Amino acid sequence: MDLGIKGRLALVCASSQGLGLACASSLAREGVNVYINGRDPSRLELAQSNILKSTGILVNTIQADITKDSDRKKLFEHFPNIDILVNNNAGPAPGSMKDWDHDAWIEAIESNMLAPILLIRGFITGMRERKFGRIINITSAMVKSPRPHMALSTTARTGLTAFSKSVSLESAVDNVTINNLLPERIDTPRQQFMAERMMKLHNISLDQARAKITETVAAKRFGLPHEFGDACAFLCSAQAGFISGQNLQLDGGSYSALI
Numbered sequence: 001m002d003l004g005i006k007g008r009l010a011l012v013c014a015s016s017q018g019l020g021l022a023c024a025s026s027l028a029r030e031g032v033n034v035y036i037n038g039r040d041p042s043r044l045e046l047a048q049s050n051i052l053k054s055t056g057i058l059v060n061t062i063q064a065d066i067t068k069d070s071d072r073k074k075l076f077e078h079f080p081n082i083d084i085l086v087n088n089n090a091g092p093a094p095g096s097m098k099d100w101d102h103d104a105w106i107e108a109i110e111s112n113m114l115a116p117i118l119l120i121r122g123f124i125t126g127m128r129e130r131k132f133g134r135i136i137n138i139t140s141a142m143v144k145s146p147r148p149h150m151a152l153s154t155t156a157r158t159g160l161t162a163f164s165k166s167v168s169l170e171s172a173v174d175n176v177t178i179n180n181l182l183p184e185r186i187d188t189p190r191q192q193f194m195a196e197r198m199m200k201l202h203n204i205s206l207d208q209a210r211a212k213i214t215e216t217v218a219a220k221r222f223g224l225p226h227e228f229g230d231a232c233a234f235l236c237s238a239q240a241g242f243i244s245g246q247n248l249q250l251d252g253g254s255y256s257a258l259i
Helices: 017-031 041-055 071-079 102-130 149-173 189-202 206-215 225-235
Strands: 009-012 031-036 059-062 083-085 131-140 176-183 249-250
Touching: 009 017, 009 102, 017 031, 017 041, 017 071, 017 083, 017 189, 017 225, 031 041, 031 131, 041 071, 083 102, 102 149, 102 176, 131 149, 149 176, 189 206, 189 225, 206 225, 225 249
Parallel strands: 009 031, 009 083, 031 059, 083 131, 131 176, 176 249
Antiparallel strands: none
16 A cells, blocks of 8 residues: 655654564665654664665664753754654653652653654744645554553653643644644564563563463563554545544554544
């Protein structure tokens, strides 16, 4: 299927690895003019090289810390005519309420709620004027299935979800959609971190930890990064113009509720 986005301009935030990298790779395969973003130039160069090897396409890089106002202004100046924005950022470490002081809450809200909100605010007016825009927020399955050890992440990302839903009601008339991808158990460095955490908590091997994790997935396996990236690419497509304000679970069928 031709997704109808060849030649469009995309910024994929925090895309030097993991889910952001997967989204950037899938968009590049569709002929999108992709810019990958991160804070570390060397990691960006490595990601650029990996995408070139896997797709044969050379993507662009832009170094910026999306949690800093000065760097967000840099992005707004660099991309006056952006078509696709994929919001992503590293999530807070799991823990418990006693671990999370005031500073931890502020950092989570700045990184996982305010940074993407301010990027949407900065880019959406131009998208609406040009009558095309696709905004994807990478959030978490924990938005719909909260767990105590992930409450820091859940709280910030749920705020972003509410904001995005409210804005999507206005922007849809101008062919600007806003959707959220809710991953769980996708085989990325973040999932490796969670497996290593389980190793330490339960004094088990990495293979045992990964096996315990996949037992909690209905599909009995980890999700593949390209499966996640391709879902992102479809939501950015011309064909997805009637899909907005939605939360798409990518969890191997594990979500147990109806809605």
